[in-house]
Amino acid sequence: MHTRKNQRNLSRSEKRRLVDALLALKRSGRYDEFVRMHGEYYVPDAEKGPRAAHMTPSFFPWHRRFLLEFERALQQVDPGVSVPYWDWTTDNTPASSLWAEDFLGGNGRTGDRQVMTGPFAYSKGNWKINARVTEGKFLTRNFGRPSDPVSLPTKGDVAKALRESAYDAAPWDSTATTGFRNAIEGWSAGGPARWRNHNRVHRWVGGLMLGATSPNDPVFWLHHAFMDLLWIRWQQAHPRSGYLPRTRLAASDPQAGRVFALDEPMPPWNVRPSALLDHSRLYRYA
Template sequence: MYTRKNYRKLTDLERGTFVQALFHVKSTGLVDHFAQVHSTHFTHGIHRNSHFLPWHRELLLRFEHALQEFDPSVTIPYWDWTVDRSPSDPLWANSFLGQFNSAWGLGRAFGGATLPTSQQVETNQGQGTYDAFSQGLESPIHGSPHIWVGGVMASVRAPGDPVFYLHHGQIDLLWARWQLAHPNAPFVPFGGTPNGLNEPLMEWPDRTPADVLDHHALGYRYDFEPVVEPVRFPLEAVSLLML
């Protein structure tokens, strides 16, 4: 199990490795491919639909696995925009994500919307059903950081800006947090088809929401979650049991 962390908690080495891994997946064509995939399906089954959260979870997982092919220690960090609300935050330092604006022609234009507040997030976390939660999380909470960054991030090709993955890391974290707080709330289909729990995700017909509901089963946790250590018996106790 690996851990996704707030980008502020990354060491200098981890930040550097993450940046290198981003340049690597740009060079393989994956960044532009995922921007194209997101654009192709933009209005069909990946937004305003019960597949919004599962589809983006699958996208992040595939992106993360590609980063890990470059360096197995890399995980997707997240951007908590309830705290990091300024273009002068270290997120946008030239040594971190700032450099991609000119390197990849992203046309960022900060400030076109108001970033979500922690009060908005907590109200949304209090929703009791999946459909109400997902709809409120998608809009306005998920939408405004896209607009706030501007340029490519505010377009249908948003995954062309690497901050897309840190933003959706935060969205995915909020889904995971809500799931842990509402363990018995069922998946509720809504929006145009496909939207069912066992219906294929756009682009990846062998994957369904049911495959991605449990992020621990996908191999990762978030840094806010308690670490559950596996139970280990002392060696002597094990040998006594074997007598």
């Protein structure tokens, strides 16, 4: 049993050990395997085939297993390391502790958005971007997107999503207008609130966090640890509301064969959402 801490509560030593483990995983080539996996399973509504990771009910269990696999890889480097979480409702400025020189580094520079500070700066020689959908070998960020400003979600935004009593709803994709899953994942039809919660955070960080290969930025893992914690908080607030859909969709449903019901195995691990509903035997949050 290990503990995932709020990143702001990490000691200097804990930060250094996590950074060292991330760099070791990068050197071994395993880090880029996780980036490629996320890119492979980022299947939008408009594409054909099964949709396990995004715009789908299995968004939470899929990423829980993905994060666990990554955390186990880190722990093979240093058994004392775990993935911390970033509560972006509180640590919501470029001056927040996670962007420090000794941790994740800061914003990208004007022009090419290249991150020049911290251990993941390309100029330090340790973080070459290999798995990508765009050109460029360096980590990029564009905090707040100054040309078209976007802010981080607020405590109120999260509270509103947590009040959703159903886990998910038809049509089980990015257009679902009710349900906790899409309220937190954050897809909507348009307007000023087009990107909400999870999606809005990716937009705020910008750079490589925008695409299917967003794990190229190490902040991805801290962001998704917080997503995982919010799922736990929703479960605690709605103990009678379980994962949906509970059973395989009818063949006549447009989403049949595309989304994963409670007991349908998800790729690439062949694990069912039902096996990932309870985190308590694996880790805890502080």
